[in-house]
Amino acid sequence: MSDPRNVKLAEVLIDYSLEMKPGEKLYLEVIGTETLDLARDVVTVATERGVVPFWFYNDDTLVRRWLLGATEDQLKAYGEFHKPIMESVDAYIALRGSDNPFTMRDVSPDQMELYQKHFYKPVHFGIRVPKKKWVVLRYPNKSMSQLAEMSQETFADFYYDVCTLDYGKMSRAMDPLKALMEKTNRVHLKGPGTDLKFSIKGIGVLKCDGKRNIPDGEVYTAPVRDSINGEISYNTPALYQGVTFEKIHFVFEKGKIVKAEATGDQAKFQKILDTDEGARHVGEFAIGINPVIHHPMKDTLFDEKIYGSIHLTPGNAYDDADNGNRSAIHWDLVLIQTLEYGGGELYFDDQLIRKDGEFTLPELQKVLSKEALLS
Secondary structure (H helix, E strand, O other): OOOHHHHHHHHHHHHHHOOOOOOOEEEEEEEOHHHHHHHHHHHHHHHHOOOEEEEEEEOHHHHHHHHHHOOHHHHHHHHHHHHHHHHHOOEEEEEEOOOOOOHHHHOOHHHHHHHHHHHHHHHHHHHHHHHOEEEEEEOOOHHHHHHOOOOHHHHHHHHHHHHOOOHHHHHHHHHHHHHHHHOOOEEEEEEOOEEEEEEOOOOOOEEEOOOOEEOOOEEEEOOOOOOOEEEEEOOOOEEEOOEEEEEEEEEEEOOEEEEEEEEOOHHHHHHHHOOOHHHHOEEEEEEEOEOOOOOOOOOHHHHOOEOOEEEEEEEOOOHHHOOOOOOOOEOOOEEEOOHHHOOOEEEEOOEEEEEOOEEOOHHHHHHHOHHHHHO
16 A cells, blocks of 8 residues: 555655656666555556656666676766666656665776766766656655654655655745845855855846755855865765765866865865766755755755855856856765754855844745745
């Protein structure tokens, strides 16, 4: 018997996030055995709506075995095989529920770089992100609740509360922030170990309101590529390519990371930033506003939406907020500015708009406070 919460979430994905129409083709990628429960309900709801589903069961243990031995020619062929599949569909859902988030830890940085270059960049950044309707989400399995340091039952309750919020209401509440960012030139971030300035003038501004990620809750743009100067100290652990990095600190000069420090696998850390020329430049700046998410859990889809956070992302820019930066990586790194995490300030054109994670402008307080978003 289906869990009613999975049915509700499947309806959110098909009806709200993707707005699927009869006859449209859906690519459903299912990662991890526990995720199959939700996948079955997505297939059921899609079929009821007249959608044509294609499902692909995947698993990080299979990808790991492939990457441990695949040659560059094989990886090129793998990408070429997957490109027409992505091109042929109207929408894509990724249900991610890996049993072990550290499965890729012992895959060499060189192999991960080739995988990003020959598969992820052409198939996902080249086709899926700019040309298709898509949404990505995790599943509340055992490993995810462990990362969140919660019991699985408590975490599942939290997960469904977050993932089935009224995203239509959240979208409307984001409008004043989006409008303010569209007319902003200079951004200034301040906080412990952080004093960073850049411009966002002329770059597109987008609301993330449940149409791309579940959970959601951010407004994003990108810095003018060469405008970033100063330093930033991220205070959220980043789990990337099977490795946890902490205390990440960057120094920027004219838009480029010229100094990078972190705890964790140093060889892999530097290799990620040397993936290509664009990996040491930034492709996204975003403000997190989800009122239900307050603490990091080593999961980017949740951590980047934390209320009172920002993320500044080395790597590829999105086409709809394009600063011209191109890379095979897109590494969302999160700085939480609430008092619990050290506080901080966010200025637009020398005007303080958020202090210690709370908006200071009346027009933003009215719609984007935790109380307003949850009422």
